[in-house]
Amino acid sequence: MDKAFWHQRWQEGRIGFHQDEVHPALPEYWDYAPHGASGVVFVPLCGKSNDMVWLAQQGWQVIGVELSAVAIEDFFAAQGLVPERSAINESLALYEAGAYRLYCGDLFHLHRDQLAEVCAVxxxxxxxxxxxPMRHRYAFHLAQMLSPGVSMLLISLEHEKPTGPPFSVEQEEIQWLFGANFELNQQAKLPEDDRNVVDVVYRMRRKGRHNAPRVTSKLPA
Incomplete structure (x- = not known):
């Protein structure tokens, strides 16, 4: 699977993985509110997800990264926004409008400085x-880019299909991928859907001395 695979899927509109509705686990388990102007959330491989709209409605500034310019342009058009586009380098472009700052390009070409304000993922x-093979690289790359104390909500999938995407990633592998660099707690397993897929929700926090921008819990003490 390479970049051409995803470009072709978006160009041909074969995006069954895109969901028009906000994922039900997001409002249920996203229990932090942004603290002042420092509320920046990072959404990797964001596509044109309406989950970003929900996050912005809660007061977050959203940084995303997506390989396909089609997805990014569709997202801004759906929100009635005309983004300003600027070239960062040969492999990354930045689209900005409203509460959204979306990078178009390879996730692995993002640098730590571009996520310096992020306090949640x-x-x-x-x-x-x-x-x-890429999941290990992804987990390591996130750990390198995120400051200690950054919170993360991860929704994984479990299913018995032999191929993907989306791939089945079970708790044992998630612990192996992230356990060295993140505190990790499984929060819930959602009911199996009509595709025989189970969504599993994890809360995580980057280990190390806490120096990330603050977030404020919305839950009662």
Whole structure:
């Protein structure tokens, strides 16, 4: 699976992985509110997800990265926004409008400086989109880019299909991928859907001395 695979899927409109509705686990388990102007959330492999709209409605500034310019342009058009586009380098372009700052290009070409403001991460469709060899690279890359104390909500999938995407990534592998660099807690397994797929929700926090921008819990003490 390479970049051409995803470009072709978006160009041909074969995006069955895209969901028009906000994922039900997001409002249920995203229990932090942004603290002042420092509320920046990172959404890797964001596509044109309406989960980003929900996050912005809660007061977050959204940084995303997506390989396909088609997806990014569709997202802004759906929101009635005309983004300003600027070239960062040969492999990354930046689209900005409203609460959204979306990078177009390879996730692995993002640098730590571009995520310096991030205090939370939302991964609904990134980890499960990657084949096994790339999942290890992804987890390591996130750990390198994120400051200690950054919170993360991860929604993984479990199913018995032999191929993907989306791939089945079970708890044992998630612990192996992230356990060295993140505190990790499984929060819930959602009911099996009509595709015989189970969504599994994890809360994570980057280990190390906490120096990330603050987030404020919305839950009662």
């Amino acid at each position: 939302y991964d609904r469709a990134s980890l499960v989109a990657l084949p096994e």
